Amino acid sequence: MQHKEEFIKIIKENAGLIYKVTKVYTNSMEDEQDLYQEIVYQLWKSFSSFRNESKISTWMYRIALNTAIAHLNKEKKKGSHLPIDEWLMNKPDLNDTLKEEQVEILYSQIKKLDTIEKGIILLYLDGRSYDEIAGITGFSNTNIGTRLGRIKQKLITQIN
Helix, strand or coil, X not given: CHHHHHHHHHHHHCHHHHHHHHHHHCCCHHHHHHHHHHHHHHHHHHHCCCCCCCCHHHHHHHHHHHHHHHHHHHHHHHCCCCCCCHHHXXXXXXXXXXXXXXXXXXXXXXXXXXXXXXHHHHHHXXXXXXXXXXXXXXXXXXXXXXHHXXXXXXXXXXXX
């Protein structure tokens, strides 16, 4: 029982991490919810094997990104479809609409990146160090630096 309570506490504390991954790798609210559930399920399956060799958030990112990539590949095999973005219909009314618009533009451009680039920029925007990003993705620190430079340039070009 303590194992379950500890897991629930960790999920609640890191729900934002999971949400960020689902937001970048999906195109509709329904897909976000499905992917969120799948990530939590995969985390639960792997929870007993977590050995505290890294931060819990690093471990969670690794599983979340791998699950999102697998989900994306599965969706591609289903065939193409045009998603209805329910999020726009249920959009909360926020005071800072300019900031909200900028975030939406950034996320829309991130969605255009390839699978690996999405994961790297998401980790970077979450304030992860090159060491942490390298540990999660399996790339070297140097490679992460190079890729981030290219990703940033690509985003600047896309936004302008």
